Amino acid sequence: MSAWAETRLWLAQRASAAVLALCVAVHLATMIFAVRGGLSAADLLGRTRGSVGWAAFYSVFVIAVAIHAPIGLRTVAAEWLGWRGRVADGACALIGIALLVLGARAVAAVML
Amino acid sequence: MSTLEVKVWRGGADGRFQTFPVPRRDAQTVLDVVTYIQRRLDPTLAYRFACRVGMCGSCAMTVNGQPRWTCRTHVTDVARKDTLEIAPLANLPIVRDLVTDMREFFDKWARARAQFQPTKTRRDDFARIEPASPARRAIDVAIECIGCGVCYAACDVVAWNRDYLGPAALNRAWTLANDTRDGAHRERLAAVAGDAGCHACHTHQSCTERCPKHLTPTASIAGLKRMTALAVLRGEL
Numbered sequence: 001m002s003a004w005a006e007t008r009l010w011l012a013q014r015a016s017a018a019v020l021a022l023c024v025a026v027h028l029a030t031m032i033f034a035v036r037g038g039l040s041a042a043d044l045l046g047r048t049r050g051s052v053g054w055a056a057f058y059s060v061f062v063i064a065v066a067i068h069a070p071i072g073l074r075t076v077a078a079e080w081l082g083w084r085g086r087v088a089d090g091a092c093a094l095i096g097i098a099l100l101v102l103g104a105r106a107v108a109a110v111m112l
Numbered sequence: 113m114s115t116l117e118v119k120v121w122r123g124g125a126d127g128r129f130q131t132f133p134v135p136r137r138d139a140q141t142v143l144d145v146v147t148y149i150q151r152r153l154d155p156t157l158a159y160r161f162a163c164r165v166g167m168c169g170s171c172a173m174t175v176n177g178q179p180r181w182t183c184r185t186h187v188t189d190v191a192r193k194d195t196l197e198i199a200p201l202a203n204l205p206i207v208r209d210l211v212t213d214m215r216e217f218f219d220k221w222a223r224a225r226a227q228f229q230p231t232k233t234r235r236d237d238f239a240r241i242e243p244a245s246p247a248r249r250a251i252d253v254a255i256e257c258i259g260c261g262v263c264y265a266a267c268d269v270v271a272w273n274r275d276y277l278g279p280a281a282l283n284r285a286w287t288l289a290n291d292t293r294d295g296a297h298r299e300r301l302a303a304v305a306g307d308a309g310c311h312a313c314h315t316h317q318s319c320t321e322r323c324p325k326h327l328t329p330t331a332s333i334a335g336l337k338r339m340t341a342l343a344v345l346r347g348e349l
Contacts, residue, residue, distance in 0.1 A: 001306065001307065002306070003301075003302045003303075003305035003306040003309070003340075003349060004302075004305075004344060004349055006305060006306035006307050006309075006311055007305045007306065007311065007340050007341060007343075007344045007349060008344060009311075010311040010337070010341070011341050011344065011345075075312075078272075078273065078307065079269070079272035079273055080272070084307075
């Protein structure tokens with residue numbers, strides 16, 4: 001892969017990491033806060049359904065994961081398994097797409 | 113006078129350690145130990161050294177598992193219960209005994225475009241560079257590399273990715289990337305970007321921890337990451 005493309009991947013992973021740092025902190029803090037007095041699935045869905053704010057937040061979260069994880073896995077595959085090249089790149093891209101689809105489904109399930 | 117038990121690597125990659133008894137001396141360096149073995153115990157021992165005063169960078173070896181410059185490493189600082197284990201540098205092919213083949217190490221300097229590319233001739237006036245300028249200061253903290261290969265042997269990423277240029281070549285490229293007289297800025301950034309270049313560094317800082325000159329190749333590589341990222345965003349790479 002060209003220096004241009006590799007640098008862009010590196011930038012994308014760093015930028016998505018910055019987004020994830022914020023998203024994970026908000027996600028964990030919200031979960032701990034929301035369930036402190038006990039919370040049922042129905043209560044949770046009652047708060048999330050129709051909420052544009054939470055839908056936007058978790059959509060950004062899912063997109064950041066779908067960008068960040070496959071780039072990291074590509075490096076792990078290259079360094080630990082010695083698996084490099086187009087097939088490895090394609091496999092990691094597929095994992096990214098799968099994360100995006102699964103994440104989008106989860107967001108839709110609790111927001112719509 | 114006590115005696116050191118010194119295990120020394122013999123042979124090539126499939127070699128083994130051979131043990132030698134070496135008398136302890138005051139202010140004895142690891143290079144003194146190796147020299148004693150070759151001159152008094154086994155003249156067939158192959159090792160490499162030149163200046164003996166920490167300038168030439170040719171005597172680096174693995175001492176008790178860590179890469180070190182042996183001429184400036186005192187036995188008292190590294191011996192464990194009067195034993196030493198001396199092996200060739202890691203991450204480089206072994207020629208014989210304690211001698212490694214440094215070609216790939218220096219070839220990577222060339223691949224990183226770690227040579228000065230002049231933009232003026234001898235008929236031009238001297239370049240004027242403000243000593244306190246940020247670029248000159250960035251060069252100052254990275255310029256004293258002696259090319260010993262200790263950082264390269266200490267680097268995990270070199271072990272995982274044989275194409276990785278390594279800390280020394282990238283550190284040298286960083287000094288040139290900050291040299292306002294140099295004319296290969298864009299080509300060098302392209303050479304050091306990517307999977308075999310600065311972006312492969314995981315910031316483990318083994319190079320910085322082990323550098324005998326107390327340089328910080330990790331900071332130089334981070335500087336190259338910033339510089340290449342800015343170049344991409346500006347459409348210059």
